Amino acid sequence: MELFDTHTHMDAPQFNDDREEAIQRALEQGVTRMINIGFNRETIPTTMKLAESHDFIYAAVGWHPQDAITMKDEDLDWIAQLCKHEKVVAIGEIGLDYYWDTSPKDVQHEVFRKQIRLARELGMPICIHNRDAHEDTVRILREEKANEIGGVMHSYSGSWEIAKMCLDLGFHLSFGGPITFKNAKQPKEVLAKTPMDRLLIETDSPYLTPHxxxxxxNETGYVRLVAEAAAELKGVSVEEIAEITTRNALERFGIR
Structure with missing residues (x-):
């Protein structure tokens, strides 16, 4: 069984004492590939270091909406240069976050739009962070013609109505630990309705730890628990979920 964790932060400080051990545990759980996310000036270099030192780790680089206020033009140029690297497979995580509200909404919108335009220019898929900003996220994706490149709705938490709009834009829906929570009714319902060829799994480690x-x-090896929960919701075997979600990820991110 081969599992693909499409969104992890194994470079986070929480792994400073046992990073390589945690990566090894993931391999032992059947994780054959993972995408580590670099989302600001501090985490992009550590993400690139991880990707360059492990054959099975890939990178996504972008500017997180919480950090939007810190982004400068040279940072966008930096992301553009990194996208030429053979291990960089997406621009992200980018998007909107109205929960923490650490950057003004107009600044978030501007930074989001700039990165979508860059992704279209480079032909790169995008990884979307969307927290409490569903309508604005979909509106900007439409206005910036994100359907031309597609991407992933990371840790999807919205309604099925919003999910259908994202699917119509050519996006995949990725689910993590919350689908294992007893009271997480909405993500479970959305996953059950998501077409198999648009389904991805992730951990978002060290956050959103599954039951x-x-x-x-959280750590990447726990993506197996996410796969088991997805299998139960879909009424198929965990082996089938692993096979389908890995194939979807390879195709979505253009990995051979």
């Missing part, structure tokens, strides 16, 4: 480890640090 039964909720409350503790």
């Amino acid at each position: 039964p480890f909720r409350g503790k640090r």
